[in-house]
Amino acid sequence: QVQFVESGGGLVQPGGSLRLSCAASGSIFSIYVMGWYRQAPGKQRELVARITNSGTTNYADSVKGRFTISRDNANNTVYLQMNSLKPEDTAVYYCNTAGVSTRYYWGQGTQVTVSP
Helix, strand or coil, X not given: CXXXXXXXXXXXXXXCCEEEEEEECCCCCCCCEEEEEEECCCCCCEEEEEEECCCCEEECCCCCCCEEEEEEHHHCEEEEEECXXXXXXXXXXXXXXXXXXXXXXXXXXXXXXXXX
């Protein structure tokens, strides 16, 4: 399986922006759907954004209009641009496959904290 390493998280104020990166250890060319997930304290992990190999995207209602997922198959990297951040976005963010098949191994994730 491909391994994923997330980076780019940090502490930001409400309304701020961050761009998360997901670097894969191997090719993601053959992975049809990639996604970004997040898990807040005391909550289940949830899918917030997904992207197909052809560029079709879907977003959770909670982030729609604020987050943008993209992928660069040539560099085996998936990105999540997060704008207009809210305290409710505070979570550990992970990337993984997001299609019908079983998820790959979960990485360590990257912490995003939105606080005044």
